[in-house]
Amino acid sequence: MIRFDQVTKTFEHEGGKLTAVDQVNLEIKKGEIFGVIGFSGAGKSTLIRLVNQLERPTSGRVLINDQDLSALSTRELRGIRRNIGMIFQHFNLLETKTVYHNVAFPLLLAGTPKNEVKEKVEEILDFVGLKDRAKHYPDQLSGGQKQRVGIARALATSPSILLCDEATSALDPETTKSILKLLRKVRDEYNITILMITHEMNVIKKICDRVAVMEDGSVIEQDTIFNLFSNPQHPTTQKFVQSVMNDEIPASILSEVESRHIYRVTFNEGTAGKPILSSVAKKFDVDVNVLYGQITELQHIPFGNLVVEFQGNQEEILKAVNDIQQAVRIQEVKVDAS
Numbered sequence: 001m002i003r004f005d006q007v008t009k010t011f012e013h014e015g016g017k018l019t020a021v022d023q024v025n026l027e028i029k030k031g032e033i034f035g036v037i038g039f040s041g042a043g044k045s046t047l048i049r050l051v052n053q054l055e056r057p058t059s060g061r062v063l064i065n066d067q068d069l070s071a072l073s074t075r076e077l078r079g080i081r082r083n084i085g086m087i088f089q090h091f092n093l094l095e096t097k098t099v100y101h102n103v104a105f106p107l108l109l110a111g112t113p114k115n116e117v118k119e120k121v122e123e124i125l126d127f128v129g130l131k132d133r134a135k136h137y138p139d140q141l142s143g144g145q146k147q148r149v150g151i152a153r154a155l156a157t158s159p160s161i162l163l164c165d166e167a168t169s170a171l172d173p174e175t176t177k178s179i180l181k182l183l184r185k186v187r188d189e190y191n192i193t194i195l196m197i198t199h200e201m202n203v204i205k206k207i208c209d210r211v212a213v214m215e216d217g218s219v220i221e222q223d224t225i226f227n228l229f230s231n232p233q234h235p236t237t238q239k240f241v242q243s244v245m246n247d248e249i250p251a252s253i254l255s256e257v258e259s260r261h262i263y264r265v266t267f268n269e270g271t272a273g274k275p276i277l278s279s280v281a282k283k284f285d286v287d288v289n290v291l292y293g294q295i296t297e298l299q300h301i302p303f304g305n306l307v308v309e310f311q312g313n314q315e316e317i318l319k320a321v322n323d324i325q326q327a328v329r330i331q332e333v334k335v336d337a338s
């Protein structure tokens with residue numbers, strides 16, 4: 001659906017050149033919710049702007065439905081752009097226009113007959129839950145309601161792609177949740193492909209099917225949400241994952257642990273409900289003391305960590321660890337004795 005093929009974008013400035021996007025390869029499938037995460041300056045905004053050709057690649061190709069965007073005429077490009085909706089962090093609504101007219105605006109620009117505009121705007125305002133706000137002005141709305149208008153406006157021309165540029169970054173956590181729920185409904189009911197950029201990992205965790213992590217213009221890692229959260233490879237990805245998985249052992253617990261035999265056991269789909277720990281305690285001469293843990297859901301698959309301490313002699317502990325290793329991932333946790 002959307003394909004980045006060795007895409008590089010450099011900006012020239014007085015001091016020289018800056019590579020904002022560096023040889024990126026990505027393939028986003030039809031109907032997928034694809035997230036791009038990275039710290040400030042990683043190149044996310046430039047990447048998303050390459051999709052609607054607000055930026056043109058310095059080299060490489062951006063393709064939509066196998067069409068190379070840089071090979072299109074201005075007219076063809078206009079057609080492609082109509083097929084792409086976009087929502088923004090600060091909503092970008094027309095402050096002097098009502099909710100109705102904000103949503104009607106792109107349809108009127110496209111020359112849609114007035115009766116069709118009315119029908120479409122009413123349908124879409126109903127879809128985003130703002131039917132009763134049609135006559136309000138943006139400054140009479142909450143942030144969440146403004147973003148709903150933004151979504152309605154983006155959907156007015158029935159696009160097949162929706163670009164979301166930090167769409168929830170200005171919203172509180174509860175409102176973020178409701179907007180993400182609405183975006184999922186957009187995908188589920190209209191089968192729209194959603195490409196979202198964010199620096200918030202919990203947004204990625206809640207809604208995306210797959211994610212790419214960007215750093216210094218490059219994609220350093222990409223995978224399904226489950227794989228990336230359960231087994232992040234790159235140190236930057238690990239940092240992002242840690243920001244939401246909260247699986248660091250609290251210092252108060254570590255300071256009370258005298259034994260050095262501490263392990264992190266990672267449970268997933270088939271193993272989250274199994275009595276793996278109690279069975280090794282029966283099988284070997286060890287005691288298992290659960291220190292800390294959490295179970296969460298990633299793409300409806302249970303996933304979690306337990307930090308456990310083994311008590312017993314070294315040999316029995318190693319046997320127990322080996323046994324557990326047959327079923328799940330287990331890693332020793334180094335405790336700083338100082």
Ligand SMILES: Nc1ncnc2c1ncn2[C@@H]1O[C@H](COP(=O)(O)OP(=O)(O)OP(=O)(O)O)[C@@H](O)[C@H]1O
Pocket residue numbers: 011012013018019020038039040041042043044045046047199
């Ligand atoms: N039009 C431009 N001219 C020159 N440099 C630019 C331009 N647009 C972006 N850059 C530079 O490209 C790099 C990537 O910027 P970009 O905005 O894509 O990153 P980002 O990940 O979206 O960051 P943020 O989350 O802060 O918006 C930055 O160093 C930025 O200063």
